Amino acid sequence: MTRELCDLSIIELRNLLEKRKVSFSDITNSVVKRINEKEKTINGYISLFIEQAQELAQKLDKEVKDFNNLSILCGIPIAIKDNILVKDALITCASKILSNFIAPYDATVIRRLKENGAIIIGKTNLDEFAMGSSSEMSFYGAVSNPHNPELVAGGSSGGSAAVVAYGGAICALGSDTGGSVRQPASFCGVVGLKPTYGRVSRFGLVAFASSLDQIGQIARTVKDCAILLSVVGGWDSADSTSVKLPEAADWWIKAIESDINDIKIGIPKEYFVSGLDPDVGKAVTNMIKAITPHCKEVKEVSLPHTQYAISAYYLINMAEASSNLARYDAVKYGYRAKDCKTLRELYEKSRGEGFGEEVKRRIILGAYALSKGYYEEYYGTAQKVRTLIRNDFDNVFKEVSVLITPTSPTCAFRKGEKITDPLKMYLSDIYTVPASLAGLPAISIPCKDRVQGLPVGLQIIGKPFDEKTVLRVAAWLERL
Amino acid sequence: MMEFEPIIGVEVHCQLKTESKLFCSCPVEYGAPPNSLVCPVCLGLPGVLPVLNNRAVELAIRLGLATNCSITEYSRFARKHYFYPDLPKGYQITQYQEPLAHSGYLIVNGEKIRIKRIILEEDSGKSMHCGNETLIDFNRCGIPLIEIVTEPDIRSPRQAVEYLRHLRLILQYLEVSDADMEKGHFRCEPNISVRRKGASIGTRTELKNLNSLRNVRDALEYEIKRQSEILSKGGEVRQETLYWDETKMVTGPMRSKEESEDYRYFPEPDLPPLLITQEEIARIKKELPILPEKRKQYFIQKLGLKPADAEILISEKSLADYYEECLKHIPDMPQPLANWIITEIFGILNEKKITINELGIKPPSIAKLLSMVRNGEITGKVAKEVFTVMVKTKDEPDKIVAELGVGIVDDENLLNSIVDEVLKTNLEVVEKYKRGKTTVISFLVGEVMKKTKGKFLPQKVNKIILQKLQG
Numbered sequence: 032m033t034r035e036l037c038d039l040s041i042i043e044l045r046n047l048l049e050k051r052k053v054s055f056s057d058i059t060n061s062v063v064k065r066i067n068e069k070e071k072t073i074n075g076y077i078s079l080f081i082e083q084a085q086e087l088a089q090k091l092d093k094e095v096k097d098f099n100n101l102s103i104l105c106g107i108p109i110a111i112k113d114n115i116l117v118k119d120a121l122i123t124c125a126s127k128i129l130s131n132f133i134a135p136y137d138a139t140v141i142r143r144l145k146e147n148g149a150i151i152i153g154k155t156n157l158d159e160f161a162m163g164s165s166s167e168m169s170f171y172g173a174v175s176n177p178h179n180p181e182l183v184a185g186g187s188s189g190g191s192a193a194v195v196a197y198g199g200a201i202c203a204l205g206s207d208t209g210g211s212v213r214q215p216a217s218f219c220g221v222v223g224l225k226p227t228y229g230r231v232s233r234f235g236l237v238a239f240a241s242s243l244d245q246i247g248q249i250a251r252t253v254k255d256c257a258i259l260l261s262v263v264g265g266w267d268s269a270d271s272t273s274v275k276l277p278e279a280a281d282w283w284i285k286a287i288e289s290d291i292n293d294i295k296i297g298i299p300k301e302y303f304v305s306g307l308d309p310d311v312g313k314a315v316t317n318m319i320k321a322i323t324p325h326c327k328e329v330k331e332v333s334l335p336h337t338q339y340a341i342s343a344y345y346l347i348n349m350a351e352a353s354s355n356l357a358r359y360d361a362v363k364y365g366y367r368a369k370d371c372k373t374l375r376e377l378y379e380k381s382r383g384e385g386f387g388e389e390v391k392r393r394i395i396l397g398a399y400a401l402s403k404g405y406y407e408e409y410y411g412t413a414q415k416v417r418t419l420i421r422n423d424f425d426n427v428f429k430e431v432s433v434l435i436t437p438t439s440p441t442c443a444f445r446k447g448e449k450i451t452d453p454l455k456m457y458l459s460d461i462y463t464v465p466a467s468l469a470g471l472p473a474i475s476i477p478c479k480d481r482v483q484g485l486p487v488g489l490q491i492i493g494k495p496f497d498e499k500t501v502l503r504v505a506a507w508l509e510r511l
Numbered sequence: 512m513m514e515f516e517p518i519i520g521v522e523v524h525c526q527l528k529t530e531s532k533l534f535c536s537c538p539v540e541y542g543a544p545p546n547s548l549v550c551p552v553c554l555g556l557p558g559v560l561p562v563l564n565n566r567a568v569e570l571a572i573r574l575g576l577a578t579n580c581s582i583t584e585y586s587r588f589a590r591k592h593y594f595y596p597d598l599p600k601g602y603q604i605t606q607y608q609e610p611l612a613h614s615g616y617l618i619v620n621g622e623k624i625r626i627k628r629i630i631l632e633e634d635s636g637k638s639m640h641c642g643n644e645t646l647i648d649f650n651r652c653g654i655p656l657i658e659i660v661t662e663p664d665i666r667s668p669r670q671a672v673e674y675l676r677h678l679r680l681i682l683q684y685l686e687v688s689d690a691d692m693e694k695g696h697f698r699c700e701p702n703i704s705v706r707r708k709g710a711s712i713g714t715r716t717e718l719k720n721l722n723s724l725r726n727v728r729d730a731l732e733y734e735i736k737r738q739s740e741i742l743s744k745g746g747e748v749r750q751e752t753l754y755w756d757e758t759k760m761v762t763g764p765m766r767s768k769e770e771s772e773d774y775r776y777f778p779e780p781d782l783p784p785l786l787i788t789q790e791e792i793a794r795i796k797k798e799l800p801i802l803p804e805k806r807k808q809y810f811i812q813k814l815g816l817k818p819a820d821a822e823i824l825i826s827e828k829s830l831a832d833y834y835e836e837c838l839k840h841i842p843d844m845p846q847p848l849a850n851w852i853i854t855e856i857f858g859i860l861n862e863k864k865i866t867i868n869e870l871g872i873k874p875p876s877i878a879k880l881l882s883m884v885r886n887g888e889i890t891g892k893v894a895k896e897v898f899t900v901m902v903k904t905k906d907e908p909d910k911i912v913a914e915l916g917v918g919i920v921d922d923e924n925l926l927n928s929i930v931d932e933v934l935k936t937n938l939e940v941v942e943k944y945k946r947g948k949t950t951v952i953s954f955l956v957g958e959v960m961k962k963t964k965g966k967f968l969p970q971k972v973n974k975i976i977l978q979k980l981q982g
Contacts, residue, residue, distance in 0.1 A: 116558045129557070136551055138558060235558040241780035270560050271782050351780060354590055357601025358555050362647075378594055401592075401775035410777060 138235020210463025217488020
C-alpha cells in the first residue's frame with residue numbers, strides 16, 4: 032500500500048505544506064477519503080465533522096501566507112474521543128443516556144487545539160463512559176481492529192487508536208484511566224501516551240474516575256505525541272489538580288532526538304510472569320536486548336505490590352465512577368424514560384434504560400464500596416494499597432530512570448471473547464493500571480516484532496512529570 | 512408529671528458574604544430571575560471541575576477564630592451523595608472527617624456553649640412545588656455556606672435563641688455573612704432530646720423549616736412537651752427529622768429526601784487538600800474586626816453610654832457602625848447622639864422595616880443636625896421636624912432649616928413686638944401671673960413659640976417675657 036497524505040506524520044505534513052507541495056485541503060481530503068473507505072468496517076467514529084473540516088482547511092489555504100509563526104498543529108486533522116467536550120457538538124460518551132446531549136462549552140484541550148488551528152475531524156467511539164478494555168461496550172456498536180476487523184481495537188479509547196492506525200486522522204486525543212490510551216494503542220500498533228496526572232487539564236473531559244483520569248495522546252510517531260502534548264498540556268486555572276510546571280512547552284521535541292547513554296532502565300520482574308503471552312514477552316524482550324548496549328544500565332527491579340494493583344484500581348475506579356455518574360439523573364438533560372409517575376421511577380427507569388451493563392455493574396459495586404460500614408474495608412484499603420504501589424515506584428526510581436514492561440499481556444483478542452467475563456477483561460489492564468494508580472507518565476509504542484501479524488505494545492513508565500525521558504527512550508526504540 | 516430536662520444542640524447553615532459562588536465565578540445575588548446566575552460548573556454539567564473560592568475559606572477561618580476554634584491546617588473536601596432534582600451533580604461538595612475548624616466555644620450570657628465544628632460547603636438549588644409540577648432555580652446552587660455545629664450544651668429554648676442571636680451578631684460583625692434570616696442566609700436546625708434529670712441522653716429529633724428565632728423557640732418548646740409526654744407515658748421517642756408547622760404550631764415528620772441516610776462520603780478527588788499555613792491564620796487573626804461584646808464595653812466604659820443604650824446600639828452591626836461614624840463629627844455628644852439614634856432613627860427603621868443603610872441619610876448629615884441643636888441654631892423640637900423632612904427628601908439639614916425658615920433668629924426688636932402682642936391678647940393670663948401664679952409663664956412662652964414657629968430660643972423668650980411682666 033502506498034502511503035498517502037493521511038498516513039504521514041505531523042512533521043512530514045508540515046514539511047510538505049511549507050514547501051507548498053500540498054495544501055491544507057489536500058491533507059483533510061485525504062483523511063476524509065480514507066474515512067469513507069474504512070469507517071464502515073472499523074466504526075471508529077461516533078460523529079464526523081467533514082464539512083466543517085473541509086471549510087476550515089479551505090479557509091487556511093486562503094489565509095495562511097507565512098508559516099513562520101504558525102503552530103505546527105495548524106491544519107492537522109485530529110480525532111477526539113467522544114468523552115471530551117467540543118462546543119456545539121454531540122458528546123455521547125457512547126452512552127444512550129447522553130445520546131442527545133450537545134456540549135455547551137469547549138474542553139480546555141479543545142480550546143488549545145482550536146487556538147493552534149488544528150482541524151477537529153470527528154468524535155471517536157469508546158467503551159461507554161470509558162469503562163472497558165475493548166471498545167465493544169458502546170451504545171454505537173463495537174470498534175474493529177484495523178489489522179483484523181474480527182478483533183477488538185482495545186479500549187476504552189479504541190476509536191481514537193483505530194482511526195489513527197488506519198489514517199482516519201493524523202493524531203487523536205483519548206483518555207486514560209487505567210490504560211485506556213496505552214492498551215488500544217498497543218492493539219492497533221500506534222503510539223499512545225498517558226501523561227503524568229496533573230500534566231493535562233481535565234476540564235471538559237467527562238469524569239469517570241477523577242483521581243485517575245488523564246487525557247492522553249495517540250499518534251503514529253513518538254514525536255507527534257510529543258507535539259500534541261506540548262499543545263494541549265500545561266496548567267489550567269479551571270482544573271485544580273493540574274500542575275504548574277516551569278518548562279517551556281516545546282522542550283520535548285529537541286530532547287527526543289538525543290542519545291540515551293545516560294539512561295538507566297529497570298525491568299520489573301513482576302511484569303514478566305505467568306499470564307503474559309510468551310510471544311508478547313519475547314517481542315518486548317527483544318526490544319530490551321536491542322537497547323541494552325546503548326544505555327547506561329539495564330537491570331531487573333521489583334515492584335512487590337504489583338499483584339494488588341488490579342483489585343485496588345477497580346475499587347477506586349468504581350467508587351469514583353458511581354459518584355461521577357450520579358449527575359445523569361434525567362432531570363436537566365440526557366435520556367429520560369417515558370411515563371414516569373414518581374421521581375424515584377424517573378431515576379430508576381431513566382438510569383436503568385440509559386446505562387449499559389458494564390456501567391451499571393460499576394455504579395452498583397462502587398456505591399457498595401463507599402457505603403456505611405464497608406468504606407474502610409474497601410475504599411479505605413484500596414487507598415492504602417495505592418500508597419504502597421506509589422512507594423514501590425518511588426523506590427525503584429531512586430535507581431533507574433524509566434521502566435520497560437509489556438503494555439498488555441496479549442495482542443488484540445477476538446470480539447466477544449471477554450465480554451461475558453468482566454474479570455478476564457479487567458486483567459487485560461494488569462500492566463497499565465499501576466502507573467495510573469501512581470499517577471506516572473507512561474507510553475505504549477509498537478515493538479519491532481509482531482505476533483501472528485499483530486502489533487505488540489511496549490510500555491515505558493517514567494518518574495512524575497518526566498515525560499521528557501519517557502519520550503526520549505520511546506523515540507530511540509522507535510528508530511530501531 | 513416528672514421533671515424533664517431538654518438537651519439541645521444547634522446546627523446553623525449560614526450563607527457567606529462572597530461576591531461569587533464557592534466553586535465557580537457566578538455572582539451571588541439575591542432576587543435575580545430564576546436560573547440567571549448559573550454556569551456549566553454550578554449546574555454540574557458533564558466535564559466540569561470545581562475551583563475553590565479562597566475568599567470563602569478566609570471568611571470561614573475568620574468565624575473559626577472568633578469562636579475560639581482550632582483551624583485545621585490540612586483539611587479536605589468530601590462528596591456527600593443523595594439524589595434530588597435540585598442537587599445537579601448527585602452529590603454536594605462539603606467537608607466530612609476533616610472540618611476546616613473545630614473544638615471552639617462561645618460564651619453566651621456567662622454560659623459556655625461548645626462549637627463542635629465549622630465546615631465549608633456548597634448550597635443546593637431551590638425546588639418550588641406548584642401543583643403537580645416542580646420547578647428548580649439553580650441560582651442558589653453553589654453559593655458558599657458554612658455549617659456551624661454545637662455540642663449538646665444548650666439546656667433551654669431561651670438559651671438556644673440567645674446563642675443564635677449571639678452567633679448571628681458575630682457573623683455580621685465579622686462581615687462573614689449578612690445572616691439575614693428572611694433571605695435564608697441563616698438557617699437554624701436545632702436537635703433536641705429530653706431526659707429525666709441525671710439520666711443519660713435520650714433519643715433526639717432534628718427540627719427543620721425554622722425561619723425565625725421565634726419559630727426556633729416555639730418549636731423547641733413544643734418538642735419538649737411532646738417528648739416529655741411520650742416518655743412519661745413510658746413510650747419511646749423516634750429518632751427523626753421533623754419540620755415545624757408555623758400555623759398549626761406543631762412539628763411533623765419531614766418528607767425524606769432519601770430512604771436510607773447513607774451519603775457514601777468520600778474525599779473529593781477534584782480538589783487538592785486545603786492547606787492553611789500558620790502565617791495565614793495569624794494574618795486573619797490580626798485582621799479580625801472588633802466583636803460585639805468588646806464594642807459594648809467600649810461604648811459603656813470609654814464613651815460613657817448607659818448600658819441599655821449600648822446594648823441596643825450593638826444589636827445590629829450597621830447601627831453601631833453608623834453611630835460611630837456620626838460620633839466622629841460630634842465627639843462631644845456621645846449620649847445625645849445615642850438618644851437620637853435610639854429614639855428617632857430606630858423608630859423610623861422599625862416603622863419602615865428597613866436597615867439604617869437603606870435609610871439614605873449619611874452620618875455627617877445626622878451629626879450636622881445635632882450640632883445645630885448644640886450650637887443653638889435650632890431647637891430640639893425643630894430638629895425632629897427637620898429630620899422628618901430629611902427622611903423624605905434626603906436633603907442636608909441646614910438647607911431644610913433655611914427653606915422652612917425655622918432657624919433661631921436673634922432679633923430682639925422682633926421678639927419684643929411679638930411678646931407685646933401675646934401679652935396684649937392674653938391679659939387675663941398676665942393678671943393671673945401678677946396675682947402670684949407664676950407657672951402660667953410657660954403658657955405664655957408656648958404661645959410666643961407657636962407664633963414664631965420655634966425660631967427663637969425658648970430661654971430667650973422666657974427671659975423677655977419675665978422682663979416685661981416684672982418691669
